[in-house]
Every structure is written in structure tokens, then in C-alpha cells.
Amino acid sequence: MAEKTYLEAIRDALFEEMGRDPAVFIMGEDARCNFFGTTSGIIEAYGLERILDCPIAEAGITGVAAGAAMVGMRPVVDFTIAPFLYPAMDQICSIVAKSRYLYGGQAKVPLVLRANMIYGNGGAAQHSDRPYPMFMSMPGLKIMVPSNPYDMKGLLKTAIRDDDPVMSFEDANLWSMKSEIPDADYAIPFGQAAIKRTGNDCTVVAIGAMVTLAMEAAALMEAEGVSVEVIDPRTLVPLDMPTILESVAKTGRLVLVDVAWERCSAADHISAVVSEEGFWDLRAPIMKVCTENTHIPFNTAVERQLYPSCDRIVAAIRKTLA
Amino acid sequence: MAEMVLPQFGMGMADGTIIAWHKVVGEVVQQGERLCDVEAAKTTVEVGATCSGVLRQILVAAGKNVPVNTVIAIIGDEAVGQNVAAAQVPPPPPPTPAAPISVAEALVPIAIASEKPEAAQMRGHTGRTPQVEPRARRAARLHKVDLAVVVGTGPGGRIVEEDVTRRAQSLSDSSRAGAAPRNLGVGRFHQFRMRFDAGPLVNLAEELAKFYHKTFLIEAMLARAVGVAMSDAGIADGSIGVRADDGTVKVLQQAIALGLTVIADRLAGGEAMSMCSPTIVVDLHLEDWLDETISFDPTGPASLTFGKSARGADDTGTEWTVLLTCSEQGPNVSQSKLFLKSLRELLNSPVAILV
Numbered sequence: 001m002a003e004k005t006y007l008e009a010i011r012d013a014l015f016e017e018m019g020r021d022p023a024v025f026i027m028g029e030d031a032r033c034n035f036f037g038t039t040s041g042i043i044e045a046y047g048l049e050r051i052l053d054c055p056i057a058e059a060g061i062t063g064v065a066a067g068a069a070m071v072g073m074r075p076v077v078d079f080t081i082a083p084f085l086y087p088a089m090d091q092i093c094s095i096v097a098k099s100r101y102l103y104g105g106q107a108k109v110p111l112v113l114r115a116n117m118i119y120g121n122g123g124a125a126q127h128s129d130r131p132y133p134m135f136m137s138m139p140g141l142k143i144m145v146p147s148n149p150y151d152m153k154g155l156l157k158t159a160i161r162d163d164d165p166v167m168s169f170e171d172a173n174l175w176s177m178k179s180e181i182p183d184a185d186y187a188i189p190f191g192q193a194a195i196k197r198t199g200n201d202c203t204v205v206a207i208g209a210m211v212t213l214a215m216e217a218a219a220l221m222e223a224e225g226v227s228v229e230v231i232d233p234r235t236l237v238p239l240d241m242p243t244i245l246e247s248v249a250k251t252g253r254l255v256l257v258d259v260a261w262e263r264c265s266a267a268d269h270i271s272a273v274v275s276e277e278g279f280w281d282l283r284a285p286i287m288k289v290c291t292e293n294t295h296i297p298f299n300t301a302v303e304r305q306l307y308p309s310c311d312r313i314v315a316a317i318r319k320t321l322a
Numbered sequence: 323m324a325e326m327v328l329p330q331f332g333m334g335m336a337d338g339t340i341i342a343w344h345k346v347v348g349e350v351v352q353q354g355e356r357l358c359d360v361e362a363a364k365t366t367v368e369v370g371a372t373c374s375g376v377l378r379q380i381l382v383a384a385g386k387n388v389p390v391n392t393v394i395a396i397i398g399d400e401a402v403g404q405n406v407a408a409a410q411v412p413p414p415p416p417p418t419p420a421a422p423i424s425v426a427e428a429l430v431p432i433a434i435a436s437e438k439p440e441a442a443q444m445r446g447h448t449g450r451t452p453q454v455e456p457r458a459r460r461a462a463r464l465h466k467v468d469l470a471v472v473v474g475t476g477p478g479g480r481i482v483e484e485d486v487t488r489r490a491q492s493l494s495d496s497s498r499a500g501a502a503p504r505n506l507g508v509g510r511f512h513q514f515r516m517r518f519d520a521g522p523l524v525n526l527a528e529e530l531a532k533f534y535h536k537t538f539l540i541e542a543m544l545a546r547a548v549g550v551a552m553s554d555a556g557i558a559d560g561s562i563g564v565r566a567d568d569g570t571v572k573v574l575q576q577a578i579a580l581g582l583t584v585i586a587d588r589l590a591g592g593e594a595m596s597m598c599s600p601t602i603v604v605d606l607h608l609e610d611w612l613d614e615t616i617s618f619d620p621t622g623p624a625s626l627t628f629g630k631s632a633r634g635a636d637d638t639g640t641e642w643t644v645l646l647t648c649s650e651q652g653p654n655v656s657q658s659k660l661f662l663k664s665l666r667e668l669l670n671s672p673v674a675i676l677v
Contacts, residue, residue, distance in 0.1 A: 252457055252483075280460035283482065322477050 028078030097140030154188030191238035199227035252283030262290035465490035554664035563600035623652030
């Protein structure tokens with residue numbers, strides 16, 4: 001056991017998987033210079049040919065990676081920040097997501113697209129997006145949003161070993177977060193939510209870094225005698241709805257915390273499924289705590305008010321009880 | 323302005339008891355909309371409004387017994403104010419000593435209303451249907467509780483699941499359910515007694531006999547009704563035993579799935595005895611009068627004993643009594659209640675057992 005940060009967990013997963021499987025390699029802009037600190041020691045260990053610096057041409061990078069994946073490689077593409085996925089949209093949606101289906105299973109695309117979500121620090125409108133819900137609606141893509149270093153490492157290993165394309169959305173606000181990481185190799189299966197805390201009065205499903213806020217809110221509510229269950233879905237595609245529905249059947253109340261824009265967010269999706277399949281378990285309307293449907297301003301004081309906060313989560317929990 | 327009288331459900335009905343009012347004075351009612359529940363000797367019937375309008379007066383409080391054709395309520399014109407209407411119409415004759423009663427009084431006989439009078443009055447005052455949480459609606463369906471008579475104790479008077487389950491509990495505890503649990507003092511048994519009119523079932527057996535040109539034993543009719551009721555009550559492993567006069571038991575495996583004609587054929591034929599103990603043994607004592615002083619010693623999970631109700635030697639009526647006795651291995655108390663409730667509905671209108 002060792003305490004590792006979120007960034008170290010990413011680096012360790014990459015490093016260990018490259019050692020395990022020679023087909024694994026890294027592509028990206030400024031990958032070799034260890035831009036965010038996730039590639040420490042990789043050149044030294046595996047050489048320049050397994051970590052490729054690419055021009056600023058995301059569509060090209062993605063197309064090359066998809067082709068390499070189809071002929072047996074396992075590329076991990078570092079998009080640096082999530083909005084840079086947009087120039088590669090056609091490659092992601094038309095090629096990466098669909099090829100296995102289009103070729104009747106003769107082609108597979110074992111590809112990992114990593115995207116950091118850097119927001120809350122004045123990144124302004126073009127750099128602060130948290131766009132995972134856009135990709136949830138595209139069949140063929142698996143989506144993980146790890147909430148802590150342990151999950152980050154275990155899920156990224158599963159992603160690299162998976163024969164289907166996986167998008168990894170990594171919240172930069174968690175980079176310095178530490179957790180105990182086992183020395184032994186481990187992988188976390190997709191589609192298995194983690195119950196971070198059990199409770200009887202209200203279920204809070206929180207995505208990625210929102211789990212930390214939800215845990216703070218749950219602790220505050222406990223002081224008031226309200227017992228909150230916090231669930232981290234860990235992966236959004238596949239999504240562990242049975243765990244969420246089972247929790248709602250127990251508590252009858254649901255608050256969804258999602259740092260994506262509210263409209264068509266993951267929170268919206270989960271809310272809709274619970275409305276359909278868990279409606280008769282509910283005691284109160286489902287509440288969502290998401291980001292306001294507007295562009296992210298440069299002014300951090302304004303920006304930070306748009307995102308979910310502990311106060312907003314507490315208010316939503318209270319509303320389900322009122 | 324119209325008077326609602328206590329209806330007469332059959333020639334033999336002389337009086338009836340208002341079990342519950344589902345509207346309060348001042349509420350708008352539509353013609354046919356459920357207004358109150360009336361319990362007569364053999365049945366409880368939901369009585370609908372005879373015309374549309376505003377419920378102006380409730381003249382017979384819930385819980386009171388009055389003769390048929392007694393005026394029980396006044397329904398006024400919705401568009402006309404009460405004072406205007408009163409001026410145009412002569413005052414209603416005083417058919418009962420009961421004075422017109424207030425909203426609060428109308429709700430008092432409801433068990434839960436008396437626990438939370440302030441909630442009842444609040445709801446009566448606004449006359450607005452309270453919110454119901456979804457899981458309370460599910461509980462109401464499950465326990466067959468009418469939400470109109472449930473007083474909400476949740477936020478803002480919302481009806482919550484616990485309100486419904488409490489109401490269901492008080493309904494099944496009261497004599498209205500026609501069944502009360504008894505402790506036999508032998509291990510953990512429970513026993514329920516229920517009276518019902520066997521006339522419809524006997525008539526149906528006769529009609530079927532004419533149609534199919536073969537005998538439909540009353541045992542077969544009862545076994546089929548029991549199977550359907552077991553299914554309704556969610557009693558798993560629905561095998562039914564039918565005890566013959568010589569004490570042997572014919573067992574119908576998976577009786578819930580068997581149709582009436584199959585059951586009739588099997589009981590008429592020499593169906594083999596089964597080694598396993600059936601979930602419910604049906605035992606008929608139709609030549610005997612049955613009252614609750616008779617004790618039973620079920621050898622299986624549950625027994626269901628039918629007999630004529632003890633009404634006296636010259637009684638030629640068709641009222642029967644059924645005793646359900648369950649051991650620890652048998653259906654639990656809530657299943658037993660659901661089972662008897664369903665069985666009573668089936669026996670009241672047995673056509674449903676043909677489906």
C-alpha cells in the first residue's frame with residue numbers, strides 16, 4: 001500500500017500497462033514533455049517509439065489511433081483537455097464509436113481517449129467544458145469518470161485492456177487528491193457503482209469530483225439527523241442503474257450531482273431512468289444539482305457559482321425532505 | 323338541490339351503515355362519483371352520487387346505521403350559492419335525529435382522522451386533494467386502500483406510505499373487514515372467520531351444470547376460488563387439498579394455475595393422493611352449522627373450513643361461515659387478510675372464477 005495522487009495513479013496505470021502489454025502506446029500533444037505529469041519515467045522505460053508527440057490536429061491524431069487500434073495496437077490518446085475532443089468529433093463518432101459495428105465485429109477498436117476537465121480556475125469559455133454527457137448519447141463509447149486515485153488507476157487499467165473504445169474524463173480538481181493504492185495489480189470492472197456511504201433517508205448520486213462534495217454534504221446532513229447514501233457510478237457507460245434503483249427503493253429520495261451542464265446531463269439521464277423504473281419507490285421529486293446552462297466566464301468569482309457546491313447539494317437534499 | 327337516500331341493495335336489506343364519506347361538505351361531486359361506502363348485512367357497497375353538484379349537507383355521520391331510503395345527504399346546484407338554493411327549496415324533512423354535521427365530524431369515524439384531528443380539519447378546510455407520494459400510491463394499490471379517506475401526515479399534508487399502511491392496518495383490524503384474528507393458544511397459529519353469502523356460488527354451479535351437462539361440485543367451485551385468492555394474496559406454492567368425507571385429502575398441485583373444469587374433473591376422478599402437505603386444505607362441513615367456538619387442528623400449513631352460519635335450526639338462508647386457520651408454516655397474517663378479502667370478492671361475484 002502506498003499513498004498516491006490522482007496524477008500518479010494515471011501515470012502508474014499507464015506505466016504498468018505498457019510494461020504488461022507491448023501493444024500499449026501513448027499519443028498526444030506534448031506527451032513526451034510530461035506536460036501534466038502523467039508520463040514520468042515512461043520514455044526512460046519504454047523509449048520514444050511508444051510515446052508519440054503529435055501535431056495540433058486532433059482529428060488526425062484520433063484517426064491514426066483508431067487505425068492503429070484496428071490493426072492490433074492499444075493506443076492511449078492524451079487529449080490534454082476535454083474541449084479538444086471537439087475537433088476530433090467526426091473521427092470519434094463516425095469511426096471510433098462505430099467501426100466494430102460497421103465491420104460486423106471483424107474490426108475492434110481498443111482505444112482509450114483521455115481528456116482532462118480543467119475548470120473552476122478562470123479557464124474561460126473554451127477550456128472549461130465537462131462534456132461527457134455529449135458522448136454518452138453516442139452508442140459504442142464507454143465512458144469513465146473516476147472520482148479518486150484508487151478508481152482512476154483501476155478503471156484506466158480496465159479501459160486499456162478493454163477491446164472497445166473508452167473515454168476517460170479526468171477531473172483536474174482531483175489531481176492532488178491522494179488515496180491508498182495497493183501494490184498489487186488490480187482493475188476495477190466497468191458498470192459497478194461504488195456506494196461511498198450508506199444511508200436511509202436520501203440517495204445522492206454524484207459523478208467524478210462531485211463525490212467529494214456529496215460526502216461533505218452528507219456529513220453536514222448527518223449532524224442534522226438525516227442519513228444520506230452517496231453513490232459514485234464510476235462509469236457512465238455502462239451505468240450501474242440497479243445499484244441506484246436499489247438505493248432509491250430504500251430511501252425514496254434522489255439527488256443527482258453532475259458538474260456537466262444540466263441540460264441532457266448524466267443527471268438528466270439517471271433521473272429519467274429512475275422516473276421510469278423507480279417511480280413508485282419515490283417519496284419526493286428527484287432533484288438535480290448541475291452546472292447552469294451557460295458559457296463559463298473568465299471571472300472565477302462568477303464561474304465558481306455556476307458549478308455544484310456543497311451548499312447547493314445540502315439545499316437539494318433538504319428539498320427532498322420538505 | 324337533490325336528496326340522496328340510503329339505497330336498498332336487495333329485497334332483504336332493511337338498513338345500512340355508512341362506513342365512510344369520501345367527500346366533505348362543500349366539495350364538488352360528479353354524478354356516479356364515489357360518495358360514501360355503505361355496509362349492509364352481507365356486503366359493503368360504494369355508493370355514487372345520484373347527480374352532479376356540490377355536497378351541501380351530510381345528514382348521517384359515518385358509523386351510523388339508518389333504515390333504507392333515509393336521506394343521507396343533500397347535493398346542491400354547483401352554480402347557485404347555498405343561501406339562494408336554500409331559499410328556493412323547502413327545507414329537507416328531518417328523517418333522522420341526526421343534525422347536519424360539520425366537516426370535522428364527518429371525518430371523525432375514520433381511524434386515522436381521530437389520531438390527527440388537526441390534519442383532518444386542515445384538509446377539510448381547504449377541500450383540496452392532498453399530494454400523494456408515489457410510494458404511497460403503490461401501497462394504496464397493494465393494500466386496496468382508498469386514498470380519499472387517508473389523511474396525510476407528510477410535508478404540507480402530503481400522504482406518505484406510512485399513512486396508507488396505517489390505514490390498511492386499521493381497516494383490517496376493524497370489524498369492517500369481517501374478519502378478526504384469534505389466538506388459539508397452541509403454538510403460533512392465527513385464525514380468521516368470515517361470513518359470506520354462498521347463494522351466488524351455488525347458483526353458478528347450477529348454471530354450469532346445465533350448460534356442461536355434468537355436476538360441478540361445490541368443492542370444485544370453492545377450490546378454484548381459493549386458488550385465485552391465493553394468487554391475489556401472493557401465497558407461493560399454491561397447492562390445495564380438498565378433504566373428503568372419509569377424511570382423506572385430494573391434492574391439487576399448482577392449483578393456482580388450474581381452471582375450474584380441470585379442478586372439477588380431478589376432484590370427480592380418482593386423483594392420486596400426494597405425499598406433500600398442501601398449502602391450504604379445504605374442508606367442507608355443509609351439513610353443520612359453524613361458529614367460532616369450533617376449534618381446529620390443522621396438520622398442514624393452513625386449513626379453510628366452510629360451514630353454514632349458525633343462525634338457528636330453522637334458518638334456510640345461504641349465509642355460510644368460513645374459518646381460516648394458519649400455522650407458522652402457512653400464510654402470514656397480512657397474506658391471510660389479503661386472501662380472505664379476495665376470496666370474499668370472488669364469492670360475492672363468482673363469475674370471476676371462470677376466467
